[in-house]
Amino acid sequence: QVLLVESGGGSVQPGGSLRLSCAASGFTFSSSWMYWVRQAPGRGLEWVSTIKPGGITYYADSVKGRFTISRDNAKNTLYLQQNSLKSEDTAVYYCADPFQGYWGQGTQVNVSS
Numbered sequence: 001q002v003l004l005v006e007s008g009g010g011s012v013q014p015g016g017s018l019r020l021s022c023a024a025s026g027f028t029f030s031s032s033w034m035y036w037v038r039q040a041p042g043r044g045l046e047w048v049s050t051i052k053p054g055g056i057t058y059y060a061d062s063v064k065g066r067f068t069i070s071r072d073n074a075k076n077t078l079y080l081q082q083n084s085l086k087s088e089d090t091a092v093y094y095c096a097d098p099f100q101g102y103w104g105q106g107t108q109v110n111v112s113s
Contacts, residue, residue, distance in 0.1 A: 009107030022095030038091035
């Protein structure tokens, strides 16, 4: 059974930081491309970041320089360090391997003053 369980979301003021985690099980995490995807209220899914098995990373322009994706293959865990958060970062954040159809349940991030 494949499980992706996100944690670490919450409420923070603009300029603040959060670290999201995603614990993976039931598939070969270490060889999977992993993604963070978000959905803001009333909007569609938006790609945030990708990390390849070897650690190469990609970011959406909207988060580049502020967010950092990383992975610990020994712990089967994906991370997203979020710094300098803005109100427009408010969304439900999902970790996923969408090409295999694996999605977590999401974690809510609220950025407001």
